[in-house]
Amino acid sequence: MPPIRFVGFVQHLTATATVLTLLTTTPAAVAAPQRGGPEAAPAQTTTPPTADSWQPPLSTRGRYIVDAQGHRFRLKSANWDGAQGSWTGSGSAADPTNHHAGQDSYGIPLGLDRAPLSELLADFHALGVNSIRLPFSNEMIHEATPVPDAAVAANPELRGRTPLRIYDAVVAALTRDGFAVILNDHTSTSRWCCGIDGNERWNSSQSTQQWADDWVFMARRYAVNSRVVGADLYNEVRRDVLDDPNWGLGDGHDWFAASQLAADRILTEANPDLLIVIEGINWTGLPVDGLPHDRPTLSPVRTLSHALVDVHKLVYSAHFYGYTGPRHSGATGVGETHDPRYQDLSRDQLYQVLTDQAFFVTSEGQHYTAPVWISEFGVGANETGAAARTWFGNITDYFAEHDADFAYWPLVGWEGHDDWALLRYDTAGRRHGILDQGDWRATAWDHLMTSESRTGYVAPVPVWRMLTTDHGDYVQSLRVRAGGDWDPGASKAACPDGLRLIGLSHTGGRGLCTDTTGGDLRAPGDAQTVVTDERDVPPGGDWAGGYTKLQCPAGQFLIGYSRRGTRVSAALCAPARASLGLTGRTVWFDRSDNRPSDGTGGTGGDFAQGHYKGQCAADEYAAGIAFTTRLGSTPGPAALLCNTLRP
Helix, strand or coil: CCHHHHHHHHHHCCCCHHHHHHHCCHHHHCCCCCCCCCCCCCCCCCCCCCCCCCCCCCEEECCEEECCCCEECCCEEEECCCCCCCECCCCCCCCHHHEHHHCCCCCCCCCCCCCCHHHHHHHHHHHCCCEEEEEEEHHHHHCCCCCCHHHHCCCHHHCCCCHHHHHHHHHHHHHHCCCEEEEEEEECCCCCCCCCCCCCCCCCCCCHHHHHHHHHHHHHHCCCCCCEEEEECCCCEECCCCCCCECCCCCCCEHHHHHHHHHHHHHHHHCCCCEEEEECEEEEECCCCCCCEECCECHHHHCCCCCCCCCCCEEEEEECCCCCECCECCCCCCCCCCCCCHHHCCHHHHHHHHHHHCHHHHCCCECCCCCEEEEECCCCCCCCCHHHHHHHHHHHHHHHHCCCEEEECCCEEECCCCCCCCEEECCCCCEEECCCCCCCCHHHHHHHHHCCCCCCECCCCCCEEEEECCCCCEECCHHHHHCCCCCCCCEEEECCCCCEEEEEECCCCEEEEECCCCCCCECCCCCCEEECCCCCCCCCCCCCCCCEEEECCCCEEEEEEEEECCEEEEEEEEEECCCCCCCEEEEECCCCCECCCCCCCCCECCCCCCCCEEECCCCEEEEEEEECCCCCCCCCCCEEEEEECCC
16 A cells, blocks of 8 residues: 555545535445356366365464464555556546656556566475455446557557456466465455555445455465465455444444355355455544544454454454554645654554554454454555554564464565565566565564464464354354344344354343353254243242343353343254263342353453453353343343353
């Protein structure tokens, strides 16, 4: 994201009413892409070289990404851009001067006009990267016009193909050469990101339905290629002229809900093997001193995190550039505020901000624990400013010291045009850049690429995941879904398969799931019990006197719950694969928090901030929910029956 990417943003977001009034016409001027029928996927599949040691698919274990053998796979990535579009949005799109850095990508990955694919890939290997973030636009998917021959002059075998078919060829070549590929929906329209350009949100230029449909199409298209390992759902979600994106409000601008929807559809309808990469929110508010503005990044994850249907597929991501800041848009002149940029921070301050905005997510034992991939950062080879150079050294040091997953922006550019690119090619195909003498970035890059990193087998760790019924159902168990609607008309939540319910909030409808200590407790098959009364409370077993008790039958455990308004509606139980203990205790939480603490923070964390909540211990399972319907009392969960796991 070189500075030119913020031109549209800083030109349009100002404090004057005149400018804002003018800009209210901008979204309507951005035409929605034509949504014709995308071309069929190529018939051939790829055969990775046997010399490569990593085995797809990828998944997660705590804060680490691992391959199919459980070995650490650190994403040492770079962004090969171009297919997302390079036109800056002004002037003729046929004029290269109206494209980012004067580079007309023709809607395909840059460099195919200057060097053969085989040479490009050889240079990528020389850099040491093992994975490629490959941006595309939704418009690219539906573009039916072949690119001009000049766009693929160095790869004549690609002549006459549409951008999508060329994207296919690039994906096939990368994976055949051993690289992991992460698909990235970068823009909706084929236009350079990231201003007021119709690409602010996933649904700025298209509906959420269309966006999710396109993701299902792309995930299916490459499902036969196991080295296509991830779906990076959308790039730098940010404010448009009038509205901010949000995280959990349940409206049409809710990025949490939209990303949850797309992730669910990809994993259930297209390719269950893909990692799902969810970036935080890149910008809210107007960049004007005295008005609210912020770069939330991943900070909302602390209070509301995702529970995917496969708990080992979630990766969070964030972007950092020296010229932007925690509350700085990156503007100079109009739209510039007095907030510090990241490059203005001391080394210690930068380290703290990186932790607070992103890397807190890697803390083990939390409901939000996941790998964090810094999927964009970068700086120019011609940068002479001391602050920017120091920042680049500091941030790469942080990545090295924290064993971080990362992706540099950008990978490929034209010599004399984009000095941010790691590799630049002139019109004769000669390579320039960080692999050659004189590039000041090489020292920091080499340190990052050769820094000590965890390798080898990563043992499984307990999983903790949050449930929320803020805006309707949150049934994340495929086995429960197969049984149909188990409490029609109620808001329902169920733990992802392999997890059990271990905590509930008194108000707010939140829950906590885990597999700690006991692993996957559930017996084979889809049997389950919906509990709506006290028939399974044994004689003499009143564990919450005066309260209504929904107790699982003996040998079963809680995996879900439902509510109607604020009142408990039902408990959902599943049979265990082995005998469970029948002795336990009552955990009350209607007047205060009542959660265990093991001194390490590895108990799921605060899964319902601002609400009383209760939680069983790691060696217990939840067997019942108690609540009251007394007048004047809150009818939400008030107590849990926590039984020992072992008989």
